[in-house]
Each structure stands twice: as structure tokens, then as C-alpha cells.
Amino acid sequence: MWKLLQLRREQGRQAIPDLRAARPEGFRGLPVIATTPCADGCRACVDVCPTAAITAPPVRLDLGRCTLCGACAPACPTGKIAFTPEVAMAASRRDDLVVTEGPPRVPEVDIGAALRRRFGRSLKLRQVSAGGCNGCELELNALANVNFDIGRHGIEWVASPRHADALVVSGPITRTMADAVQLAWDAMAEPRFVIAVGACAISGGLYDGAPGVDRGFFDRQPPLIYVPGCPPHPLTIARALLAALARER
Amino acid sequence: MSALVVHAVALDELPVLEPRAWRNWVKGELLQGSRPVMLWGRRVDAGVEVSVALQRADRGLDVLRTTVDPAHGYFALTEVALALHGCERELHETLGVRLTGHPWLKPLRHHGQTQAEMAAYPYYRLDGKCVHEVAVGPIHAGVIEPGSFRFQCSGELVHHLEIQLGYQHRGVEALLDRGDPRRAVPLVETIAGDASVAHAWATCAALERLAGVTLAPEVELARATLLELERVAMHLAGLAGLATDVGFVPGASTYGRLRTTAINTTMRLCGSRFGRGALHPGGVAITPDPAAVAAAVALLTAHGATADACFFGSRVVQHRLQGVGALTTAQAQQIGLVGPAARACGVALDQREGAGGAYAARPIAVTTEPSGDCWARARMRGRELTASLAWLADAAPALTAVPARQPPGQPVGALAPSHLVLALAESWRGEVVHALETDAAGRVVRHKVQDPSLRNWLGLALGMRDNEISDFPICNKSYDLSYCGNDL
Numbered sequence: 001m002w003k004l005l006q007l008r009r010e011q012g013r014q015a016i017p018d019l020r021a022a023r024p025e026g027f028r029g030l031p032v033i034a035t036t037p038c039a040d041g042c043r044a045c046v047d048v049c050p051t052a053a054i055t056a057p058p059v060r061l062d063l064g065r066c067t068l069c070g071a072c073a074p075a076c077p078t079g080k081i082a083f084t085p086e087v088a089m090a091a092s093r094r095d096d097l098v099v100t101e102g103p104p105r106v107p108e109v110d111i112g113a114a115l116r117r118r119f120g121r122s123l124k125l126r127q128v129s130a131g132g133c134n135g136c137e138l139e140l141n142a143l144a145n146v147n148f149d150i151g152r153h154g155i156e157w158v159a160s161p162r163h164a165d166a167l168v169v170s171g172p173i174t175r176t177m178a179d180a181v182q183l184a185w186d187a188m189a190e191p192r193f194v195i196a197v198g199a200c201a202i203s204g205g206l207y208d209g210a211p212g213v214d215r216g217f218f219d220r221q222p223p224l225i226y227v228p229g230c231p232p233h234p235l236t237i238a239r240a241l242l243a244a245l246a247r248e249r
Numbered sequence: 250m251s252a253l254v255v256h257a258v259a260l261d262e263l264p265v266l267e268p269r270a271w272r273n274w275v276k277g278e279l280l281q282g283s284r285p286v287m288l289w290g291r292r293v294d295a296g297v298e299v300s301v302a303l304q305r306a307d308r309g310l311d312v313l314r315t316t317v318d319p320a321h322g323y324f325a326l327t328e329v330a331l332a333l334h335g336c337e338r339e340l341h342e343t344l345g346v347r348l349t350g351h352p353w354l355k356p357l358r359h360h361g362q363t364q365a366e367m368a369a370y371p372y373y374r375l376d377g378k379c380v381h382e383v384a385v386g387p388i389h390a391g392v393i394e395p396g397s398f399r400f401q402c403s404g405e406l407v408h409h410l411e412i413q414l415g416y417q418h419r420g421v422e423a424l425l426d427r428g429d430p431r432r433a434v435p436l437v438e439t440i441a442g443d444a445s446v447a448h449a450w451a452t453c454a455a456l457e458r459l460a461g462v463t464l465a466p467e468v469e470l471a472r473a474t475l476l477e478l479e480r481v482a483m484h485l486a487g488l489a490g491l492a493t494d495v496g497f498v499p500g501a502s503t504y505g506r507l508r509t510t511a512i513n514t515t516m517r518l519c520g521s522r523f524g525r526g527a528l529h530p531g532g533v534a535i536t537p538d539p540a541a542v543a544a545a546v547a548l549l550t551a552h553g554a555t556a557d558a559c560f561f562g563s564r565v566v567q568h569r570l571q572g573v574g575a576l577t578t579a580q581a582q583q584i585g586l587v588g589p590a591a592r593a594c595g596v597a598l599d600q601r602e603g604a605g606g607a608y609a610a611r612p613i614a615v616t617t618e619p620s621g622d623c624w625a626r627a628r629m630r631g632r633e634l635t636a637s638l639a640w641l642a643d644a645a646p647a648l649t650a651v652p653a654r655q656p657p658g659q660p661v662g663a664l665a666p667s668h669l670v671l672a673l674a675e676s677w678r679g680e681v682v683h684a685l686e687t688d689a690a691g692r693v694v695r696h697k698v699q700d701p702s703l704r705n706w707l708g709l710a711l712g713m714r715d716n717e718i719s720d721f722p723i724c725n726k727s728y729d730l731s732y733c734g735n736d737l
């Protein structure tokens with residue numbers, strides 16, 4: 001009993017007071033690309049990237065493919081690429097995930113007024129992992145722990161797709177899960193939408209073109225929210241969900 | 250001496266026997282007390298090269314190879330070494346090698362198939378008036394990877410559990426076999442994404458051995474720090490999960506938030522909560538912050554002790570975990586369990602034991618639990634967590650700047666041609682095994698991976714026999730295995 005009380009005292013208040021304002025210390029997040037000119041014919045960042053996320057020149061970095069491995073920054077002889085601790089990286093338009101040269105631009109998350117009205121106070125999520133490595137799954141689970149406590153915003157995981165408003169997909173979608181993902185989607189009532197979490201789900205990531213992958217589902221059901229990262233920080237996911245539901249725009 | 254177990258051999262010095270002699274050699278070595286580590290194949294002109302790696306009692310590795318005609322095959326080694334059942338199923342499934350005498354030659358991960366084709370999986374079935382079947386999966390009720398479980402029960406009692414995996418098969422080995430040096434480490438970091446550091450280190454160690462590179466002690470220390478932080482974080486995650494599953498809420502919330510502290514410390518060091526991008530062949534990319542590590546370790550040690558006292562001291566928890574999902578030491582050895590699951594059955598197997606490098610100055614003592622049940626696995630995780638924290642407390646002050654490093658993404662140097670290297674790292678789940686082979690031009694042409702999950706899934710299935718089906722969640726959580734680590 002005393003031990004339990006001690007545990008409670010040590011626990012204190014753990015919840016991050018404002019998920020929108022929190023900045024994780026040391027996080028390698030949103031990249032910025034300076035406008036300094038590239039050295040002649042240099043392709044160092046393009047060549048070093050494991051996911052073909054960069055094209056140059058001009059340098060463009062696709063957060064939908066990027067795993068935030070950090071290899072490109074030291075590879076650049078002119079130091080054009082730097083990573084900031086910014087967590088807000090999610091977007092509703094796939095094109096908005098491409099970071100271009102110049103000052104950082106936080107992409108917009110917008111699921112439309114109708115869905116916002118419907119789900120603004122309560123959003124139930126069903127997660128399906130389809131080739132996810134347990135990185136995305138752990139970070140999605142972390143959303144509900146005592147630190148991030150997403151439940152206080154009316155956002156909850158549910159066990160059945162029948163109860164869900166949005167389908168959260170992680171992983172590139174394996175051939176052996178393609179039917180199950182479709183079944184889960186088919187079981188959901190309208191209105192509903194898809195959230196793609198992690199580089200794998202957004203573009204295939206490291207598994208783009210892998211022999212065991214079938215991405216047909218995303219062609220049929222394009223996501224309304226893309227959450228980049230490998231895995232995304234829980235704050236990135238939380239920021240995306242809160243921005244999607246925010247009434248004042 | 251490295252912190253990992255690494256074994257390199259030139260291909261022209263690698264003994265290649267004809268299948269019968271090869272099989273006899275394995276049988277002989279096993280009788281001498283060697284332990285099967287991995288068996289894998291590679292298609293070559295003449296047929297399929299099958300290699301087997303064994304570990305002697307002194308931790309040294311032996312590798313021996315044979316070449317078989319797939320249509321003719323050979324007599325399965327599973328018969329003498331049950332631990333290799335998964336490897337041989339894989340060999341049969343991916344390379345079409347005929348195996349005589351294999352007791353369970355079912356698909357391991359449904360290479361190249363679709364879900365519709367998987368539906369034809371031949372589950373083992375019990376018949377009888379009182380028998381009923383319970384099917385779970387592939388999608389489960391939580392935020393978790395997919396896999397299928399089929400229980401044969403009478404009433405609440407489970408007679409047999411069969412675990413059908415393959416839903417996570419992405420084809421990572423096919424990508425690794427392409428030998429792109431930029432992609433090797435990023436890919437292996439996602440083999441089991443909760444054991445990124447262990448997999449990355451094993452790959453780096455193999456490539457470094459091939460390139461003849463030795464690391465500065467600071468680099469090894471930084472890697473070991475990340476590996477132990479990964480162990481701490483995942484053992485905390487596992488205990489949080491167990492506490493949730495037995496309804497012990499204070500444990501669930503405390504272990505859960507302590508995990509946040511652990512992975513945020515990893516993030517402070519390397520920018521990623523999972524240590525992604527930190528290790529690369531020839532170096533490690535960290536910003537050393539000994540004070541932050543020391544502070545986190547102090548908090549984890551103090552608050553972890555209170556949580557342990559509450560969790561392990563609770564009669565409810567004891568009652569719920571003790572005697573559930575038990576395996577004997579003999580069973581664990583027979584099926585070749587690895588990692589904490591093996592140690593919970595009294596098998597003192599830990600690749601960090603007697604390791605050099607970062608572990609030489611601060612050795613980690615191998616401990617075991619005798620009872621092989623969910624309680625023992627939970628205790629193991631609690632004890633290993635404490636041991637890793639003690640190690641980190643000792644190591645943190647030494648965490649100094651890492652000398653000028655090889656930039657990430659750059660090849661580590663020319664790789665020795667026509668060589669085979671094996672590297673074993675002890676992840677929080679058990680040993681990860683990576684075997685890399687180069688061709689005459691020094692290119693990686695085969696990169697075989699084995700996650701501990703491949704070895705341990707059978708332990709979960711066996712342990713469920715004669716237990717109640719309602720005990721399945723805690724049994725599953727007590728093993729905490731990776732689906733994609735198995736499915737690759």
C-alpha cells in the first residue's frame with residue numbers, strides 16, 4: 001500500500017500540458033534546405049539517400065519517402081540541408097510533403113469542413129499494420145500513454161473497424177495483408193477516411209518496389225492525412241490529428 | 250575483441266561436404282555440445298548451397314556448407330535439431346529444396362503469395378464432439394502487427410495452438426541481397442523496428458570485419474549505450490504491456506512513462522527515439538550527453554524500483570503469471586529458444602557473456618530464472634532491465650565525443666572478396682544473426698538475417714498447451730515476439 005502511494009507520488013503529473021506547443025529535445029525533424037547554390041554537378045545528397053527521397057538541383061526532399069536517417073546533411077559539401085526539432089510535418093496533400101529550398105514551411109492538414117464538423121469532438125481510430133516494423137505501431141500506441149494522453153482530446157483507438165471513423169494504416173501494405181486492409185475499410189461506416197502513418201505507408205519508403213508489397217489499396221483510397229517519419233514522433237501524429245480536427249482555421 | 254560475436258571465413262577455406270557427411274558432421278557437433286545457430290541457403294549454378302552455423306560452448310562459431318540438388322534435397326536436420334525447423338521450412342519454401350523427414354513442412358511466411366492463397370494453409374486440426382476451434386487474426390484487437398493464431402480447444406482448455414505468420418512478409422532479404430551499401434543499415438533497422446540498434450550493429454560489425462576496420466573504443470561504447478537503452482526501453486514496454494493485460498493499472502502507466510524517458514534519452518543522443526540512423530558501418534552518429542544519460546538512468550533506477558516492488562510484489566500479478574505458459578529447460582533447449590525466453594527457462598545463453606569491446610570493462614552477468622512460465626519471463630525482463638541500468642550508470646560518464654567519424658551513407662571501404670561473415674548481437678529479444686557473403690569482386694551477394702522471433706514463436710505455441718485460452722494474451726506478451734522479424 002505504501003509502495004503504491006509512493007508510486008503515485010513519483011508519478012506526479014506526467015501528461016504533456018499542450019501537445020501543440022511541445023518540442024522534443026534533440027529530435028531530428030523537419031528538414032530545411034538553404035538557398036545557397038550547390039557545387040557544380042554535385043549530387044552528394046541524392047547519392048547518399050537510401051530511399052531516393054531527394055532530387056537535385058534544385059534540392060527537393062520528399063518527406064513522404066524520407067526516413068529521417070540524417071545521412072544527407074553531413075554529405076552535403078555546402079551544408080545546405082539541416083534538420084530542425086520541428087514535429088509538425090504532416091500534410092493532407094501528398095505534394096505538400098516535398099520540402100523545397102528556402103525558409104521552412106509547415107504543411108497544412110485539412111480533412112474538409114464536413115468531416116471536421118462530424119469528428120471534431122470525437123474521433124475513433126482503427127489501426128491496421130500491414131508490413132509495419134513495430135516502429136510506427138509503438139509510436140501510435142504511445143499516443144494513448146500517460147505522457148501524450150491523446151484521449152483527452154476525444155481521440156481513441158477502437159478494436160473494431162465498425163466503430164471507427166478513420167483507418168490508420170502503417171507499413172507499405174504487404175501482398176499477404178492487402179485483402180485484410182480492404183476488408184477492414186469495407187467494414188467501416190461512412191463517413192470515414194484513411195490516415196497513412198510512416199514513410200512505408202505514404203510511399204512504400206524503404207520498401208517501395210519490394211517483392212512482397214501491394215499498394216493497390218492506397219490507389220483506391222487515397223489518404224486524407226499523411227504523417228511522415230520512420231517512425232513518426234507521437235507529437236507529429238498528435239499535431240496532425242489535432243490540426244485536422246481544429247475548428248478555427 | 251569485439252562486443253559482438255563475429256566470425257569470418259574465406260570461402261575457399263570454408264569446408265564444403267557432400268550432404269550426408271555434412272549432416273553427420275552436424276550431428277556429431279551437436280553431441281559435443283554445440284548449439285544450432287542458423288541454417289540458410291543460396292541459389293548457385295550447381296544447385297543450392299546450404300550452410301549451417303553452430304556455436305560451441307566456448308561461444309566460437311563453426312560454419313559448414315554443402316551443395317544440394319534441390320530436386321533431390323537431403324534428409325532434414327530438423328529431425329536431429331528441432332531448433333532448425335524454421336530455417337529448413339524457409340529453405341524449402343524459398344529455394345524449393347526437397348527435405349525428407351521434416352515433420353512440419355508448412356509455409357513459413359508465404360513467399361510471393363497473396364492473402365487469398367494463404368487461406369489454404371493446412372492447419373493442424375483436432376476432431377471430436379467436444380473440440381472447437383478458435384481463430385484469431387490476422388488483424389488483432391490492438392495496435393499491433395498482424396498474424397494468425399488457431400487454437401484447438403475443448404472448452405477453455407487449449408490442446409494445440411498453431412501460429413501462422415507471413416502477413417508481414419515484405420521481401421527485405423531480397424532487397425538486402427541487392428547489396429546496395431547505402432541501404433543495408435536502414436533496411437535492417439526495420440527488420441524488427443523495435444530492435445533497430447541490435448540489427449544495425451550486427452550488420453555494421455559484419456561489414457567492418459569484411460573491410461578490415463577496427464573501431465575506436467568510444468564508438469563501441471556509444472553503440473553499446475544505444476543497445477542497452479533499447480533493451481531498457483523495450484523491457485519497460487513489455488512490462489507495461491503485461492501490467493495492462495493483467496489489469497494492474499499503476500504498473501501499466503508507470504512502466505509506460507518510464508519507457509518514454511528511456512527512448513527520449515536515445516533521442517537526445519542520436520535524434521531518433523529508436524536509434525534509427527545512429528549506427529553506420531565504420532562509426533556512430535551521436536551527440537554525447539553523459540549528464541542526460543546519467544540523469545535518466547538515475548530516474549529510471551529509482552522509479553523503476555518502486556514500480557517493480559509494486560508489480561512483482563502484487564499477489565494479483567503473481568497469481569496471474571505464475572505457472573502459466575510454462576516450458577521446461579529441456580523443451581527450451583530442444584526447440585532452441587534464445588534470449589530472455591530461454592534464460593527464463595534456466596538456459597544461460599547470452600551473447601554478451603564474456604564479450605569484449607564495450608562489455609569487457611563492464612561485463613554483464615548472465616542470470617536465469619528456473620520456472621519457464623510467464624512469471625519467469627516477466628522477472629527476467631525486470632532483472633535484465635536493472636542490470637542494463639547499472640551498466641549504463643557505469644558507462645555514462647565515459648560517453649565522450651566520438652572521434653571523427655565515417656560520414657553515414659558512405660561505404661566503409663573495400664570489402665574482402667569471397668568471404669562469409671557471421672555477426673551475432675544480443676538484442677533485448679535474443680540473438681540477432683546476420684550472415685553476409687561477398688563475391689569475387691567484393692560485393693555483398695547474400696545477406697541472410699535471423700531475428701530471435703523465428704526461434705521463439707514455437708515456444709509460445711508449445712507453452713499454451715493445457716493452458717486456458719484466456720491466458721493467451723499474457724503468454725503472448727511475455728514473449729513479445731516480432732511478426733515482421735519472422736516474416737522478413
Ligand code: SF4
Pocket residue numbers: 048049050051052053054061065066067068069070071072073
Ligand atoms: S534524411 Fe531522408 S532525405 Fe536525407 S538521406 Fe535520409 S532518408 Fe534521404
Ligand code: SF4
Pocket residue numbers: 131132133134135136137170171172197198199200201205206229230231232439442
Ligand atoms: S515507416 Fe519506418 S517505422 Fe514505420 S513501419 Fe515503416 S519502417 Fe517501420
